[in-house]
Every structure is written in C-alpha cells, then in structure tokens.
Amino acid sequence: MKTRIPLLLQLCFVLLLPATGRLAHAQDWAKARLEASPRHREYVKLTHGSRTVEAYVAYPEISTKAPVVLLIHEIFGLTDWAKEMADEIAAQGYIVIAPDLLTGLGPGGGDFNSFTSQDAVTKAVSGLDPEQVNADMDAAADYGKHLPAADGKLAVVGFCWGGGKSFAFAAHRRDLSAAFVFYGSAPSDVSTITAPVYGFYAGNDERVDATLPATEAAMKAAGKQYEKVVYDGAGHGFMRAGEDPGNTVAGNKTAREQGLARFLELLKTLKSAPGAR
Numbered sequence: 001m002k003t004r005i006p007l008l009l010q011l012c013f014v015l016l017l018p019a020t021g022r023l024a025h026a027q028d029w030a031k032a033r034l035e036a037s038p039r040h041r042e043y044v045k046l047t048h049g050s051r052t053v054e055a056y057v058a059y060p061e062i063s064t065k066a067p068v069v070l071l072i073h074e075i076f077g078l079t080d081w082a083k084e085m086a087d088e089i090a091a092q093g094y095i096v097i098a099p100d101l102l103t104g105l106g107p108g109g110g111d112f113n114s115f116t117s118q119d120a121v122t123k124a125v126s127g128l129d130p131e132q133v134n135a136d137m138d139a140a141a142d143y144g145k146h147l148p149a150a151d152g153k154l155a156v157v158g159f160c161w162g163g164g165k166s167f168a169f170a171a172h173r174r175d176l177s178a179a180f181v182f183y184g185s186a187p188s189d190v191s192t193i194t195a196p197v198y199g200f201y202a203g204n205d206e207r208v209d210a211t212l213p214a215t216e217a218a219m220k221a222a223g224k225q226y227e228k229v230v231y232d233g234a235g236h237g238f239m240r241a242g243e244d245p246g247n248t249v250a251g252n253k254t255a256r257e258q259g260l261a262r263f264l265e266l267l268k269t270l271k272s273a274p275g276a277r
Helices: 004-024 028-035 080-090 118-126 130-145 161-172 212-221 250-267
Strands: 041-048 051-058 066-072 095-099 150-159 178-182 197-204 226-235
Touching: 028 080, 041 130, 051 080, 051 130, 066 080, 066 130, 066 161, 080 095, 080 150, 095 130, 130 150, 130 161, 150 161, 161 178, 178 250, 197 212, 197 250, 212 226, 226 250
Parallel strands: 066 095, 066 150, 150 178, 178 197, 197 226
Antiparallel strands: 041 051, 051 095
C-alpha cells in the first residue's frame, strides 16, 4: 500500500496536467464542428526577419481561384472557435489565414496552446507589440497573395481585440480590398486607410460603442469609406457567443446570424486593390 498510493497520485497528476491547459481554452462545440469539416486545413510557418509565426490555413472546396481573408483572433487567442470561424468562412469560397500571434511567446517559447490559463493568454495578447502584430499580419498577407490558388484579392477580418487590430491593419497595409471590424476600436490615425472599412458592433457594448461617433467623424473627415451596423440586444463577442450552445442571450444569436449574412454579402463585392504596400 505504501508504494501504490504515491504511484496512483503521480498518475493522476500526470493526467490532470494536460487537462488544465485544455480547460483554459475549452470550446468543445467549436472543436466538434471543426473536426467534422470536409475542407483541407493545415498549419504553415511564416517567417519575417528573425521571427517565425505559425498560421492556420483553411481552403475552400471550389474549382476556381479564391480571395484571401486574413483572420485576427480575439483577445482569447487562436482558440477552437477562431479556427472554426476560419473554416466557416472558407466554406463560402475563401482561403482563410489565421496567424497565431502568440507564436514563440508562450511558456518555454511555445505558442497559444502552451498557455495553461485564460488569464495568462489575455495578458499576453494585451501586451503584444502593435508593430509586431502588423509585421506578423504582413507575413500572412504576403504568403496568401502568393498562393497558387489565390486570385489576388485580400481582405482582413478581426474580432474583439482582433477587430481593433483589423482596423489598424487597414491603416498600415495599402493593398487590402476591405477590412471588417467586429466590435473593435479604430486607430488614432485613419488618414492612411485605402480600403473600405465595415464595422459590426453590439448594442450592449458601451466600452466600444462610445468610441463610434469619433470614429465616424474621423473617417468622414479623412474621406474614407466606413459603414457600420450596431446590433441591438447583443453583447461584445456575439459572433462567438451567438453560436455557443450555452448562450442565453437571444440578441447574440440574432446578431450573429445577421452579422454573418452581411459579412458574407460584403465579401462577394471585393474588388482588387490598385494600391501596393
């Protein structure tokens, strides 16, 4: 008995360690949908300077070349939901590239999956250098534009923290066909934006909504195209919450359905951008 109890305790400890990491990012419903997808998905390594970033790529099942959509994850990192969202967009005929912006920044130099708590992920994403984020997204954009299956059109979409970064990337990159901002704030300088920007906001999200009048004024003064919709009754993060089986807010589900429909319709209107970075 003296030898069996420690052995059992050690076994339990070993089994619980990976579970702790999984629980921090658990979205079993999103993972199940992703695993049921028939589309080709892969991970690629993108290098710029001395940095290498891992990205998740989802391909559509079509017989023609496709536009590339860059997806910027929430403050929660490259979760199963972020990858499931990428796959959902790919299902509509787009190549979707979603970089893990925490590559190399996790414990022991790991990526998003190396973190063992959601709080640690949130802190790490919050502390990312904006210039590094743009450089990582540039690497993803350059990779996507040179894919044999790509048609040359390039768009960016971001959610939550990623929504703000999508807006900022539009101010940085000159060859975007469009930028889609889901409940994210605008950068301080919008004068360099060349692509139309489409905003999707929640009615119950005053932290972000309070910035919208200033954003509209700045975009108008700069002569930029900016079109937004605010979905009443929805909360911040409705694109994820609206499909979560555990969601109890009807407005989130409605906003997700309407927001997704608008997003997909706008994607159909993409035009090749004449500008270059």
